[in-house]
Amino acid sequence: MKKILVSGVSLFGLGASMATAGGMEVGRFSPGAMFEGGYYAEMSITQTTPKVTDDTFAPNKSMLAKMTNTSLSVKMAVNDRLSFGLQHYDAAKIDLTYQGAGGPFTSSPDPYATQVAVAQAAAAGDAATQAAIGAYAATAMAAGAKNATEIAAYAIANDTATQAAIATYYAGLSSTDIGVILATKYGGAANIPLSTEPFVDLSFKSTVFVANYAVSDRVDVYGGIKYSAGSATGNVLINPHGDLDASEGTATSPVVGVSYSIPDIALRVTATYQGKASTTHKTTRTYNGATETLEKTKAALPESFTLDFQTGIAADTLVFGSIHRAKWGDAHIYFDGASEPKTTWSDSTTYSLGVGHKINENWAVSASLNYEEGTEAAGTSLLSTTNGVRGVTLGARYTMDKMTFSVGVNYSEFGNKTVTAAPLGVGEFKNNSMTSVGVKVGFQF
Numbered sequence: 001m002k003k004i005l006v007s008g009v010s011l012f013g014l015g016a017s018m019a020t021a022g023g024m025e026v027g028r029f030s031p032g033a034m035f036e037g038g039y040y041a042e043m044s045i046t047q048t049t050p051k052v053t054d055d056t057f058a059p060n061k062s063m064l065a066k067m068t069n070t071s072l073s074v075k076m077a078v079n080d081r082l083s084f085g086l087q088h089y090d091a092a093k094i095d096l097t098y099q100g101a102g103g104p105f106t107s108s109p110d111p112y113a114t115q116v117a118v119a120q121a122a123a124a125g126d127a128a129t130q131a132a133i134g135a136y137a138a139t140a141m142a143a144g145a146k147n148a149t150e151i152a153a154y155a156i157a158n159d160t161a162t163q164a165a166i167a168t169y170y171a172g173l174s175s176t177d178i179g180v181i182l183a184t185k186y187g188g189a190a191n192i193p194l195s196t197e198p199f200v201d202l203s204f205k206s207t208v209f210v211a212n213y214a215v216s217d218r219v220d221v222y223g224g225i226k227y228s229a230g231s232a233t234g235n236v237l238i239n240p241h242g243d244l245d246a247s248e249g250t251a252t253s254p255v256v257g258v259s260y261s262i263p264d265i266a267l268r269v270t271a272t273y274q275g276k277a278s279t280t281h282k283t284t285r286t287y288n289g290a291t292e293t294l295e296k297t298k299a300a301l302p303e304s305f306t307l308d309f310q311t312g313i314a315a316d317t318l319v320f321g322s323i324h325r326a327k328w329g330d331a332h333i334y335f336d337g338a339s340e341p342k343t344t345w346s347d348s349t350t351y352s353l354g355v356g357h358k359i360n361e362n363w364a365v366s367a368s369l370n371y372e373e374g375t376e377a378a379g380t381s382l383l384s385t386t387n388g389v390r391g392v393t394l395g396a397r398y399t400m401d402k403m404t405f406s407v408g409v410n411y412s413e414f415g416n417k418t419v420t421a422a423p424l425g426v427g428e429f430k431n432n433s434m435t436s437v438g439v440k441v442g443f444q445f
Contacts, residue, residue: 022348022372023302023328024092024202026069030308031222031257031270033073034085034212039445040075044406046438052385052414053101056427060102063385064434065095081214091206091228091301094383097199104424105237109182110193112241112287114423117185118178122169123152129169132162178423195424198237198382204230204301206277208255217263223256228277228301236383240336242287246297249279253301266312276303276331283335295337302331316358321368324350344384346375354393366395366408374415380422385429387415402444410436 026048033040050064057063071089078084098105122129133155137145140154155162173181182192210224231248253275261268281297304327310320326348332341354368374388391412398405414432421427 022326022350023331023343023345024094024204025301025326025328026067026093027071027089027091027206028304028306028324029087029089029206029208029210029226029255029272029274030073031210031212031259031272032308033075033087034083034210034222035220035259035261035268036075036442036444038077040073040442041445042073042440042442044071044438044440045069046436048434048436050432050434052429052432052434054385054419054427054429056425057103057105057382057419057421058098058101058427061100063096063098063101063382065097067093067095069093083212085210085212085224086207087210088205088207090203092202092204092230094200094202094232096383097197098382099197099199101197103197105195105197108195108424109178110195110241111238111423113186113193114178114182115238117181118170118173119156119166120152120185121181122166123156126165126169129162129165132159132165136162175423195237196235198235200232200234200236200383202230202232202234204228204299206301210255218261220259220261221257222259223254226253226255226274226277227251228253228279230279230299231281232297232299236335236342239338239342240285240294242285244283244285244294244297244335246281246283246299249281249297249299251277251279251301253277266310266318268311269307269309272306272308274304274306276327277301294335297336298334300331302327313355318356319354320356320366321351321353324352326350342381342383344376344379344381348372348375356395362399364397364399366393366397368393368395370410370412374417376417377415378418378420380420382419382421385417385419385427386432387417389414404440404442406440406442408436408438410438412436 033042047068049066050062052062052064053059069090073087075083075085123133133152136155136159137151140151143154145151145154183189186192206226206228208224208226210222212220212222214220229248229250232246235243255274257270257272259268259270278300283294283297284291285294305325307323310318312318328345329347332343332345334341350372352368352370354366356364356366358364369392371390372388377387389412391410393408393410395406395408412434416430419427419429
């Protein structure tokens with residue numbers, strides 16, 4: 001079984017399904033290029049078109065936007081045992097918008113304006129809220145509050161007991177009650193501030209420098225450093241409100257792994273560990289024409305472990321796959337010093353399994369399945385509207401001298417999810433999917 005099949009079809013079979021991983025992951029470090037002979041370079045481009053709609057917030061078009069992800073790898077051999085590699089790729093993205101999707105946003109009260117109005121109404125007329133504010137008065141005065149209005153403002157902003165009382169009061173209000181409170185505060189229904197349509201544009205890119213050492217003809221060990229940089233803009237309606245701009249934040253994290261191979265049967269198993277990369281981002285908020293600086297936004301790319309494998313099962317035919325475990329439950333986004341994250345991700349495990357076959361000296365084809373179990377069938381975040389995924393990838397590879405050209409198409413379906421975003425409504429995100437088309441060019445020199 002020739003190397004063209006072992007290193008080509010099997011590895012590309014994973015490419016188009018990368019956009020289906022957990023959290024905000026769209027790509028990850030792959031050690032495959034390090035096992036190519038001599039000097040080697042490859043570049044891949046994948047375009048993903050999602051279709052994610054519901055019956056309330058995005059009935060007219062997908063709230064997830066089309067995205068293009070790239071990856072570039074270079075491997076340099078020092079001798080038969082030692083080599084170095086560099087890989088640059090899109091690691092994580094959130095590209096979503098509800099603008100023009102037909103949701104209730106621009107015809108509904110601004111959630112932040114509603115929150116402020118209800119809090120002030122509770123402070124003025126709710127006994128439980130007033131009691132909580134009174135209990136907090138001494139602390140508020142020590143912090144600088146000089147009168148009853150400032151004491152209430154301090155308590156609303158900082159006292160958990162006051163906030164809990166307001167939440168209870170809010171939960172007991174009808175939509176009519178809230179409308180009256182807003183109209184009273186803003187001098188009539190026509191003056192109530194309306195919501196904007198939320199959007200998020202976030203991107204993380206990673207660069208990995210790695211060294212590989214062949215301990216023997218069958219065992220390789222590799223390790224290196226991953227440098228990641230990310231930034232974002234968006235409007236998430238509330239907590240925090242306004243247009244947000246999180247500037248670039250960077251982090252480094254380790255990458256280590258081991259590989260075992262039996263060339264005679266085209267077997268290779270690799271295990272790769274990547275450490276968590278935590279970033280902080282200077283953040284500003286613009287609301288009602290005024291811009292202010294918030295506490296730094298916190299984000300992260302998670303700790304992960306990946307097992308890639310392939311083995312020959314017949315002449316010119318092999319089975320390949322991967323298991324990728326990422327701790328997204330410990331890699332959330334936190335805004336403005338909040339103790340609770342804005343994201344609701346859980347740890348994810350993504351599986352891929354496929355088969356590749358060499359047709360002749362030039363052509364090879366592959367087919368694979370990808371699967372990620374759902375973890376949250378219901379939630380409250382308009383940033384998280386899918387629940388697991390399953391799909392299929394078809395790929396082909398053409399080899400001409402020292403150059404290879406691969407193409408693949410992935411179709412995946414998302415699990416259903418119910419999203420409750422008070423006070424805007426409840427959305428049922430059902431029967432959603434995405435299609436990815438990828439190409440990769442490799443050159444050995």
